[in-house]
Amino acid sequence: MESFIVDWRLSFDALSIFFGFVILLVAIPSWVYSIGYMQGLYSRGRIRFAKILFFFFILSMLLVVFSSNVLFFLIAWELMSLLSYFLVTLDSHEEKASRAGLIYILMTHVGTTFMTAAFLIIYSYSGSFDFIAFKETCLLLPSTIKTVVFLCFVVGFGTKAGLIPFHIWLPYAHPEAPSHISSVMSGAMIKIGVYGFIRFVLFILGVSELWWGNLILVLAIISSVGGILYALMEKDLKKMLAYSSIENIGLIMLGIGGYMVFIKMNQPLLAVFSLAAALYHTVNHAIFKTLLFMCSGAILKTCGTKNMEKLGGLIKLMPVTAFCFLIGALSISAMPPLNGFMSEWLILQTLFSGALAGATFPKMKIFLALLTGLLALTGGLAAACFVKAFGISFLAGTRSKKTETANDSGWTMKAPMIFLTGLIFIFGIFAAPVFKVLIDTVSSVSGLNSGGAAFTFNVMSLAPRNNSTMSLNSLLLFGILVITEVTIFAVVKIITKKRTVTCAHTWACGYYRTTERNQYTSTGFSKPFRVAFSFILMPSRKLEKIRDSHYHVKAFKYEVHTKQFLNEYFYKPVIKRLFRFAEWSRKLQQGSVHIYIGYIFLAIVFLIVFLKRF
Amino acid sequence: MHIELMQYGVLLMAFAMVAAKRFSALVTSFTIQSFLLFILTLSEAIKTGSTQLYILAVLIFAIKVIGIPVFLGRITKKIKVPDEMGLYVNTTLSIIIAALLSGISYYFIRNFLPSMEKEAGIALIIALSVTLIGLFIMIFRIKALAQVVGLLIMENGIFLAGASITGGIPFFVEIAVSFDVFIAVMILGVFVYRINSLFTHIDVDKLNELKG
Known part of the structure; x- marks a missing residue:
């Protein structure tokens, strides 16, 4: 029993420090933001309660990252899950919030169960809960046990991270939570799942088979494409962001899967790059997703709705929020020279280099090339998704009365948004030094040879050496972008010099009496994608016409639904069976004292x- | 020799309780059973000369032979319900089942503890049978008071088991358990009284509305 005594010591290695940095990067702006955000939305007692919970939530996340003992890790992990549950259900008077909380806590416990199972399996061999003892034991585990442990970890950490077959809690919990909580959950908490995966699978369990990496790559690419497709279909601003988080987790896991594959393909250099790129995307996603959730929170607070169909024209009313959202949206859609582009570019390049380098693995060559293609598709869809989000919510005219009184929020809310917007630029333009730090981090934790030798690092660029195919030059990109834009601007100016301009209603094509009902809708915008990807989305539509006569339609109703493939064909049947079983097992409970004693007797x-x- | 006789007496009283139809008969049998336990403890005390066992014997006499039966008698008078306990299983079948339970106990002890001395083994078989019979009474008698007595029978069985295997459970544990049982009976008595005043009956089989 001696080893069940929890060792409360903390350990600070490069990986934990990196994730601790990400958590604080998200938490501190969110803390400032929450002061302004909660004011007026909640009663004073509730605000105080939320602040205390928030503090301990952040603390528990830090403890997860810095723990060096599995029991300590689990305790902190559970604490984090429970605290975030209470934060999700802060609007507990709304039924939707408590339902979202329920789904969240159920899924998170399913995940924890698998994690605990994996830990106990290793413990039965090691006899100690220390990370180092775990690592030593894992070298000696039989391969079938290793596979079981690996799969348990995938389910456990995948659930927290929101990887696609285990993602269902994410689109419920994130939109229902108060906005500063969604930003922390999306920006930091799901990254803890990534941390757990890196720590336990990559560095404690060790990668022992090629198909492990392939499995992660497949799940990751499904998450990316699926996540962004569902995001594109969504008209709820925060729900859309939640789906986009799934996509980004997919991208991060793509880097991690790359590491696993490259280790087995004897490409340590690429492995290091791949993981460093994943970490880079982790911090980038933390920055821009936090920012976007903050912007949507600002909109929600001032307009009272997060339904895009009811927003519109906000750019004139909330210029600061609009600008921040635009930068965040550009970054998340991988537009150079912002940070989102840099990390996606690096992930793409490592996968591409892997496809080129894997001469001895012909199948991997095709597989990796396919992944690169799908990754590019993801970027395109993300751009479409955020064009929609920005275009529908901020441009055009107002769509409902609610938005007419909208205005920019106070400084406590604006300052963190502007701060994060600045970080997007900094992490984008100074990509090379950041990437160098990350490469050092990865090589110090993994013990693999540092990739630094393959590159010359400058302040702005990353030039290849030793026939490496990777390169990154943010200065050049920035320059190209500026020159192109200036040229286009100048050309347009010259061409349109002699034209006269009449101002009319936005998107009215010159027609003078448009109402909100004439405008382009978010559902309309996503129609082409719904048609193109109908084999996944399975859209169904319903038309209802009420007519006076054959020629005159009095009222018209049009509904479009898309189906969640996994919900429909996996979770719903499972839940149905579970309930049926519960209903059946209720027969045991007859409420009679005699029968209860009888059960004991029989036993x-x-x-x-x-x-x-x- | 007489010790063995006492032990068989305890078993016999358990059978008597299975056969009892009326509550007063049940309590009388219980009193006799407790008295037998008292004599067993006392003889053990005389044999070893241990003060602790003397105290224990006195305690058993005070609580189980006098205290609890008197208390139960007062409760039955107070709640004025018919003396019949209400049987799910008639007397004959009950005795057959009780005999089967003794058989199971015998089988169990002989198979799993074959190395035990003969006398201790018999005591243990009887103890286990009495415990099971107590449980049986709790299940197949309708009135709530029978559940209380069933619990007491089980406790007697466990006491006998403790005394026969180890030569007595540690003194303080024994005392604590005795008081525990006494308090439990008091509380259960109050409950029965309450149930009666609320529902005007103490039929446990009708108390089944609290289920999910």
Whole structure:
């Protein structure tokens, strides 16, 4: 029993420090933001309660990252899950919030169960809960046990991270939570799942088979494409962001899967790059997703709705929020020279280099090339998604009365948004030094040879050496972008010099009496994608016409639904069976004292008679 | 020799309780059973000369032979319900089942503890049978008071088991358990009284509305 005593010591290695940095990067602006955000939305007692919970939530995340003992890790992990549950259900008077909380806590516990199972399996071999003891034991584990442990970790950490087959809690919990909580959950908490995966699978369990990496790559690319497709279909601003988080987790896991594959393909250099790129995307996603959730929170607070169809024209009313959202949206859609582009570019390049380098693995060559293609598709869809989000919510005219009184929020809310917008530029333009730090981090934790030798690092660029195919030059990109834009601007100016301009209603094509009902809708915008990807989205539509006569339609109703493939064909049947089983097992509960004592009696007699069998 | 006789007496009283139809008969049998336990403890005390066992014997006499039966008698008078306990299983079948339970106990002890001395083994078989019979009474008698007595029978069985295997459970544990049982009976008595005043009956089989 001695090893069940929890070792409360903390350990600070490069990986934990990196993730601790990401958590604080998200938490501190969110803390400032929450002061302004909660004011007026909640009662004073509730605000104080939320602040205390928030503080301990951040603390528990830091403890998860810095723990060096599995029991300590689990305790902190559970604390984090429970605290975030209470934060999700802060609007507990709304039924939707408590339902979202329920789904969240259920899924997170399913995940924890698998994690704990994996830990206990390793513990049964190691006899100690220390990370180092775990690592030593994992070298000696039989391969089938290793595979089981690996799969448990995938389910456990995948659930927290929101990887696609285990993602269902994410689109419920993130939109229902208060905005500063969604930003922390999306920016930091799901990254803890990534941290756990890196720590336990990559560095404690060790990668022992090629198909492990392939499995992660497949799940990751499904998450990316699926996440962004569902995001594109969504008209709820925060729900859209939640789906986009799934996409980004997919991108991060793509880097991690790349590491696993490259280790097995004997490409340590690429492995280091791949993981460093994943970490880079982790910090980038933390920055811009936090920012976007903050912007949507500002909109939600001032307009009272997060339904895009009801927003519109906000750019004139909330210029600061609009600008921040635009930068965040550009970054998340991988537009150079912002940070989102840099990390996606690096991930793409490592996968591409892997496809080129894997001469001895012909199948991997095709697989990796396919992944690169799908990754490019993801970027395109993300751009479409955020064009929609920005275009529908901020441009055009107002769509409902609610938005007419909208205005920019106070400084406590604006300052963190502007701060994060600045970080997007900094992490984009100074990509090379950041990437160098990350490469050092990865090589110090993994013990692999540092990739630094393959590059010359400048302040702005990353030039290849030793026939490496990777390169990154943010200065050049920035320059190209500026020159192109200036040229286009100048050309347009010259061409349109002699034209006269009439101002009319936005998107009215010159027609003078447009109402909000004439405008382009978010559902309309996403129609082409719904048609193109109908094999996944399975859209169904319903038309209802009420007419006076054959020629005159009095009222018209049009509904479009898309189906969640996994929900429909996996979770719903499973849940249905579960409920049916519960209903059936209720027969045991007859409410009669005699029968309850009888159960005890039968159990005793059974044990007496069959004791020898056990 | 007489010790063994006492032990068989305890078993016999358990059978008597299975056969009892009326509550007063049940309490009388219980009193006799407790008295037998008292004599067993006392003889053990005389044999070893241990003060602790003397105290224990006095305690058993005070609580189980006098205290609890008197208390139960007062409760039955107070709640004025018919003396019949209400049987799910008639007397004959009950005795057959009780005999079967003794058989199971015998089988169990002989098979799993074959190395035990003969006398201790018999005591243990009887103890286990009495415990099971107590449980049986709790299940197959309708009135709530029978559940209380069933619990007491089980406790007697466990006491006998403790005394026969180890030569007595540690003194303080024994005392604590005795008081525990006494308090439990008091509380259960109050409950029964309450149930009666609320529902005007103490039929446990009708108390089944609190289920999910």
